[in-house]
Amino acid sequence: MIDKTQYIYGIHAVSEAIEAGKDIDKILLSKTLNNDTAQDIINRAKALRVPVQRVPVQKIDRITRRNHQGVLAMLAAVTYYHVEDLVPQLFDDGENPFFVVLDGVTDVRNFGAVARTCECAGVSAIVIPDRESVSVNADAVKTSAGALNHLPVCREHNLVAAVKMLRDSGFKIIGTSDKNSMPYTQGDYTGPVAIVLGAEDKGISPEIMKLCDTRVLIPEFGHINSLNVSVAGGIMIYEVVRQRLNDHQEVN
Numbered sequence: 001m002i003d004k005t006q007y008i009y010g011i012h013a014v015s016e017a018i019e020a021g022k023d024i025d026k027i028l029l030s031k032t033l034n035n036d037t038a039q040d041i042i043n044r045a046k047a048l049r050v051p052v053q054r055v056p057v058q059k060i061d062r063i064t065r066r067n068h069q070g071v072l073a074m075l076a077a078v079t080y081y082h083v084e085d086l087v088p089q090l091f092d093d094g095e096n097p098f099f100v101v102l103d104g105v106t107d108v109r110n111f112g113a114v115a116r117t118c119e120c121a122g123v124s125a126i127v128i129p130d131r132e133s134v135s136v137n138a139d140a141v142k143t144s145a146g147a148l149n150h151l152p153v154c155r156e157h158n159l160v161a162a163v164k165m166l167r168d169s170g171f172k173i174i175g176t177s178d179k180n181s182m183p184y185t186q187g188d189y190t191g192p193v194a195i196v197l198g199a200e201d202k203g204i205s206p207e208i209m210k211l212c213d214t215r216v217l218i219p220e221f222g223h224i225n226s227l228n229v230s231v232a233g234g235i236m237i238y239e240v241v242r243q244r245l246n247d248h249q250e251v252n
Helices: 011-019 035-048 057-063 081-092 110-121 138-142 160-170 229-251
Strands: 007-009 023-028 053-055 070-077 098-103 125-129 153-158 170-175 191-200 212-217
Touching: 007 011, 007 057, 011 023, 011 070, 023 035, 023 057, 035 053, 053 057, 057 070, 057 153, 070 138, 081 125, 081 153, 081 160, 098 110, 098 160, 098 229, 110 125, 110 138, 110 229, 125 160, 153 160, 160 191, 170 229, 191 229
Parallel strands: 023 053, 098 125, 098 191, 125 153, 170 191, 170 212
Antiparallel strands: 007 070, 023 070
């Protein structure tokens, strides 16, 4: 059961939430609602990069039986950022940015575990797509042990474009897959870097994998050959930390 503090329902209430600039994870719109008001909500949500999902009215009914009028907004538990805004700010602050890109990770527990590791390791931001991805709700924040209250999350409508922007900004894009041949320890992660982690069932999408400057493998010697994405993420994230610490010590 979704906590009622995590959503707003009704045409007027959702419209006001959009107007007020509230952080909205997504808007559910009944497939039967096809009037000017519905189109206005879609247009304004699009302008703010808030995803709108057309769903059967029964799906909204399962969340609330109140008079939702076919419109329900799921509130985000965090403030979302965008890559093109955050990257220049990090460079201006003199940081050596480190991003983690999650391509299709939908399990809230895995996402929370990755976020927790990212925050502990000093990762600059997590990047997720606005569709076919986990919702950053109260459950995600709880699973992350509160890490998501401190770690910027960039939610992007076009993940491919966001990764291209990182690459064009001087980031080295690192893809992880069991089909790669270079051990992950042989990569160079001392400069600006973005580690891409794919969904456990599909891995990294072909479009994103093509953008990777380096493709690495985490060796596995067991029978199942299937590391949990949060475990794989922890290994990669702390390899970046290890290399950067060594590089800093050599400089000093």
